[in-house]
Amino acid sequence: MSTFDNPFDPDRNLRAGCVCGQHQSATEHEQATALACEPVASEEQRYEGVVASAVMRAMFPQDVARRAFLKSVGASTALAALSQFFPLKTATEVFAQTGVPEKKDLKVGFIPITCATPIIMAAPMGFYAKHGLNVEVVKTAGWAVIRDKTINKEYDAAHMLAPMPIAISLGLGANAIPFAVPAIENINGQGIVLASKHKDKRDPKDWKGLKFAIPFDYSMHNYLLRYYLAEHGLDPDTDVQLRSVPPPEMVANLRADNIDGFLAPDNICQRAIYDGVGFMHLLSKEIWDGHPCCSFAASREFITTAPNSFAALTRAIVDATAYASKAENRKQIAEAIAPANYINAPVTVLEQVLTGTYADGLGGVRTDAKRVDFDPFPWQSFAVWMLTQMKRWGQIKGDVDYKAVAEQVYLATDTKKLMTEMGLSPPASAYKSFAVMGKTFDPAKPEDYVASFKIRKQS
Amino acid sequence: MNSSLRLRAGLVSVALLAAFLGIWHLATRSTAPVAAMNPEYAKLMGLTATQGKSAMPGPLDVGAKLWEHLKRPFYDNGPNDKGLGIQLAYSIARVGTGYLLAVLVAIPLGFLIGMSPLLSKALDPFIQVLKPISPLAWMPLALYTIKDSSVSAIFVIFICSIWPMLLNTVFGVASVRKEWINVARTLEVGTIRRAFTVILPAAAPTILTGMRISIGIAWLVIVAAEMLVGGTGIGYFVWNEWNNLSITNVIIAILLIGIVGMLLDQILARFTRMVTFPE
Numbered sequence: 001m002s003t004f005d006n007p008f009d010p011d012r013n014l015r016a017g018c019v020c021g022q023h024q025s026a027t028e029h030e031q032a033t034a035l036a037c038e039p040v041a042s043e044e045q046r047y048e049g050v051v052a053s054a055v056m057r058a059m060f061p062q063d064v065a066r067r068a069f070l071k072s073v074g075a076s077t078a079l080a081a082l083s084q085f086f087p088l089k090t091a092t093e094v095f096a097q098t099g100v101p102e103k104k105d106l107k108v109g110f111i112p113i114t115c116a117t118p119i120i121m122a123a124p125m126g127f128y129a130k131h132g133l134n135v136e137v138v139k140t141a142g143w144a145v146i147r148d149k150t151i152n153k154e155y156d157a158a159h160m161l162a163p164m165p166i167a168i169s170l171g172l173g174a175n176a177i178p179f180a181v182p183a184i185e186n187i188n189g190q191g192i193v194l195a196s197k198h199k200d201k202r203d204p205k206d207w208k209g210l211k212f213a214i215p216f217d218y219s220m221h222n223y224l225l226r227y228y229l230a231e232h233g234l235d236p237d238t239d240v241q242l243r244s245v246p247p248p249e250m251v252a253n254l255r256a257d258n259i260d261g262f263l264a265p266d267n268i269c270q271r272a273i274y275d276g277v278g279f280m281h282l283l284s285k286e287i288w289d290g291h292p293c294c295s296f297a298a299s300r301e302f303i304t305t306a307p308n309s310f311a312a313l314t315r316a317i318v319d320a321t322a323y324a325s326k327a328e329n330r331k332q333i334a335e336a337i338a339p340a341n342y343i344n345a346p347v348t349v350l351e352q353v354l355t356g357t358y359a360d361g362l363g364g365v366r367t368d369a370k371r372v373d374f375d376p377f378p379w380q381s382f383a384v385w386m387l388t389q390m391k392r393w394g395q396i397k398g399d400v401d402y403k404a405v406a407e408q409v410y411l412a413t414d415t416k417k418l419m420t421e422m423g424l425s426p427p428a429s430a431y432k433s434f435a436v437m438g439k440t441f442d443p444a445k446p447e448d449y450v451a452s453f454k455i456r457k458q459s
Numbered sequence: 460m461n462s463s464l465r466l467r468a469g470l471v472s473v474a475l476l477a478a479f480l481g482i483w484h485l486a487t488r489s490t491a492p493v494a495a496m497n498p499e500y501a502k503l504m505g506l507t508a509t510q511g512k513s514a515m516p517g518p519l520d521v522g523a524k525l526w527e528h529l530k531r532p533f534y535d536n537g538p539n540d541k542g543l544g545i546q547l548a549y550s551i552a553r554v555g556t557g558y559l560l561a562v563l564v565a566i567p568l569g570f571l572i573g574m575s576p577l578l579s580k581a582l583d584p585f586i587q588v589l590k591p592i593s594p595l596a597w598m599p600l601a602l603y604t605i606k607d608s609s610v611s612a613i614f615v616i617f618i619c620s621i622w623p624m625l626l627n628t629v630f631g632v633a634s635v636r637k638e639w640i641n642v643a644r645t646l647e648v649g650t651i652r653r654a655f656t657v658i659l660p661a662a663a664p665t666i667l668t669g670m671r672i673s674i675g676i677a678w679l680v681i682v683a684a685e686m687l688v689g690g691t692g693i694g695y696f697v698w699n700e701w702n703n704l705s706i707t708n709v710i711i712a713i714l715l716i717g718i719v720g721m722l723l724d725q726i727l728a729r730f731t732r733m734v735t736f737p738e
Contacts, residue, residue, distance in 0.1 A: 112702055123537075139539040141689040141698055145608075152606035248702040255514065275704065276508030341540035344703040352503055359503035363496055 099308035101132055106309060109140045109149055109158040112343045113247055113265040114353045115186045115294035116159040117333060118320040118374060120343065124336045127320040131312040137342070142246045143216040150299065151177055156306075157298035157313055159185065163386045165297040167218040169409050172395055178300035181378050182314040182411045182418075183321065185294040189353070189372030190221060190284035191269040192228070194261035195254050196277060199362065204232035213245035213253060213262035220284075220293050223389040225263040228287050230455040231437050237393075237457060254278050265293065266353040266372060267345050272361070274349050279361025283371055288436040290373075292382045314418055321376040322424065327369055330354040377419070378410040380430040381443035388446045394457035402446040480518045487517040516707040524707045525714070539699070541691065543711075547719060549691040553609075554677045554723075557616025561673065565621045566666060569628025570654065573662075579629060590622040594680040598687055608688040612681070619680045620673035627669025631662030663734040671727040678720045693719075 106128075110116040120137055122128050128135040140146040143161060147168060150158040165179035194201070201207065207229070214222045226236040236242055245253060247268045253259045255277045262268075263284070272278035284291060296317050303310045323329055334350040337343050343350065352358035356371035383406035390396045412430035419426040431443045441449055450456070496509070506512040516524075532544030572578045594615050601611035635658050643657045685694025693712055700708035 136538050139689060139699065141687055145602075145687065145689065148602050149608060152602070152608075154608060248704070251704060252701075271704065274503075274505040274508065275514065276505065339536065339540065340699065340703070341537040344540075344699055346505070348503060348505075357503075359500050363500060365497075365500050365503065 099311065101309040101312050102306040103156070103309045104132065104134050106133055106135045106156040106313065107138055107154065108135055108313075109138050109146045109155040111143065111146060111159055111247070112139055112345070113294075114267045114337075114343070114350060114372060115189060115265050116343075117337060117354070117372075118183075118185055118317055118324050118376075119159050119296060120337045121324065121333050122316050122320040124342070125320070125323075125333075127316045127323070128313075130319070131316040133309070133312050133316060135313070135316075139342075139344075143219075150179075150297070151175075153299075153302075156302055156309070157296065160295055160297040161216055161219040161221075162292045162295040162382065163218045163220065163223070163390070164216070165295060166383055166386055166405060166409050167390070167395075170396065170405065172390070173218065179297050179409060180300055180303060180411050181295045181297050181383075181409055182310070182415050183296045183317045183376040184292045184378050184382070185296055185317075185321070185374070185376075187290050187292055187373050187375050188283070188285040188370060189266050190224070190263060190293055191266065192225070192261060192263045192281040192284070193254070193269045193272050193278040193361075194281045195257070195259075196279060196361070198260060199279065202281065204229060204234065207232075207234060207260075208239050209241075210260040211241040211243065211258070213243050213250050213259045213264065215244070215247050215250075215264060217244055217395070218390075220291060220386070221263045221265070223386065223393075224284055224287050224291065226393060227389070227436060228263075228282075230453065233455075235455050251275060251277060267343065267349050270349045270353050270358060271345065273359055274346065274352075276361075280358075280366075283368065285368070285370060288434065289370070290375075290434065291436075292379070295378070311418060314415065315422060318376045318415070318419060318422065318424065321374045324374040327355070376415065377426055378412050378415055378430075379427075379432055380406040380410045380412050381432050381434070381441075383410045384431075384443045384446050385434075385436075385441055388441075388450045391450050392453055392456040400446075402443075483518050487513040487515045514706070516710065520707050521710050525711050528711060538690075543693075543696065543715065546691060546693045546696045547715065550681050550685065550693045551719070553612055553685075553692065554616055554674075554681050557613040558620050558674060558677045560613070561617045561621040561624060561677075562670065564617075565624035565669075565673075566628050569625045569666070570632055570658075572625075573629040573632025574654070574658070576633070579633060586622065586625065589618075590626070594619045595683055595687065598684060602688075608690065612684045612688050612692075615684050616677045616680055620677040623672040623676065624666070624669040627672070628662065628666050631665030631669075632658055634665075635661040660734070660736070664731060664736070667727065667731040667734055671724065671731060674723050674727050675720065678716075678723055682716055 108119060110119050123135060123137045138155065140149065140158075143164065146155070146158050146160065147164060149155050150160075151168070160181075162181070162184065165181050167173060168177055168179045170176060198210075212225060214225055216222065222242070225242070229236045229240060234240060243259065245259070245262070247264055250259070250262045250264050250268055251272045254262065254272055255275070261278070261281065269278075269280060273280060284293075296314075298310060298313075324333055331351060331354070334347055334354050338345055338347045338350050353372060356369045357365065357367045358371070360366050380403075384402045387396070387400055387402050387405060391400055407430075410430070416426040416430075433440060433442055435441065496504070501509045507514050528543045532542045534542040535545065572582055597615050597618055598611065601614045602608060605611050605614060639657055639661060640653070643653045648656070681692065682694040682697065685692035686698040687694075689695050689698065693716060697709055697712045700712065
């Protein structure tokens, strides 16, 4: 994701659609970047960029003309000229003060895992405060409790597993209450950990009869593990045992030999390795690179009663996510979220997760900078994929209007608008195709996709 | 003779404690063999893996940590990290509220039921069914209907501590000696006066025994309830440290839960002695 874009870059198209610069040769691209001003460092500069691009758009309705102008005079001259006619600084300040939040003191629930990094770090690192909110982040005991507390309005918004808002909106395992996801928290960042005694059982075909833990029924962990097992010819409902276990108890259960392994969120995976009870069999990234895991969710009711608070909250989360997506910030984040008030875990463990240089539990040190990554955009195709898996494993019966549900729960349009306002560059479409273990998923044909799996629950 | 018995009992207690701590210390000394690993890797691993340190903390670890907690019992690092003193205060406040509500309901109700054999028989099956329900079974129902987790916790305390008190009050009131009531009747004492001057003092020891059982149950329940709803309280503290796999802190919490439970019980025991009368 290119987070920051420069309106004074002549090769950049300010309107939605294809960015020409991407299709040109590397040398031309370098020339273009050489032309650009300083990279945008602070929030204010970024807003300035947004305002500037709006002004530039107004001055040059024809994009070709703007580019020609910039190419001929150079970006810095253009900026100087523009600033003379138009008080960019004032306009930026005005822009940054968007609608006053209806409710300033908010409560946001989270589960202490690294998936919640943007939600958690936004408190100690001041992202909520920057957007005019006073947010209390409250640690919660489990997914069912976080669901109930959010439904009961004890929390204004919460950290949820990406499929949970869909399940709640559909009334699976709870009363149907419309929920919405303005932002995905993290992508990747999970793993399959096996007990140390299974060191030689690396082929999933040998896993018949093993007991695995997953954090919740409506979780990406459940769907990914089932997918992985099924691709290796095991029926997850009959060949292995899947148990719903709260993440913190997974390590203790692994040590006590109650389970053979788990597909769990990180810092739990790394914690099992740190304590010497298991090893990393596979990063979830190797199943599906770029899969969503957790989401930031709120009820429709909160969104309609306090739209400005909601927008400010989303902005803070998107902001924090953008900050977390930068590798150089990760160590600092690990330290900010490690204390007992937040995740409550050793800093080394969090650092290994966030920086991607980690002990694998087998005596080696591995490096994968994308072990966990952060990208807020709520792709509706993610929601469609989750729905196909819910259908595949019998969590939903009957016909599903995949697109309608995805669009109702995953607020891609609103987030896109907010991101554009913040000077980020959201993707043009809310649907993208991706591959899970080499098999391409076409969000336009969910029914065919479900039907294409040999192993699935017969309904 | 009596003082020497007490002295000897004290000595045995101390000896038992010392033996327990000694065995604990020996059992948790690092013993597991450690495979050689490269230093780069070792730096990323925990002490259990690198030094074969036992996953169970020894008494010295626990003592050091306990001292750390006792030095600053009332710190407040934000909504999810507060000192042990604050956590205990939250738990005691919850138990107190739920328990007092239960007392307010159970004792008058018990009196009414106890004084009427008909009601006593009619309500008995309901009480018998409701009494053995585990506190945690009430939790989802409470959360769902009350829609507020802290009120739910108090409700669970209330619902669990009400039954022993109710049953004991009913029993105490119903088994006041017939002679005493007959004497009161002969002297033409009114119903209300009879209830307060004859039945209440006579039934008080039984009622207080019920209250003593109830406070024990309430304290048992609060830890479990707080582990579930989270936020504050000693139960939350246990859960939060369990989350971090910090067995040391969990042991400290267990110790404190035991001590507070004992104190609550002792307070009620003292009250019971105050109202007991020789027959």
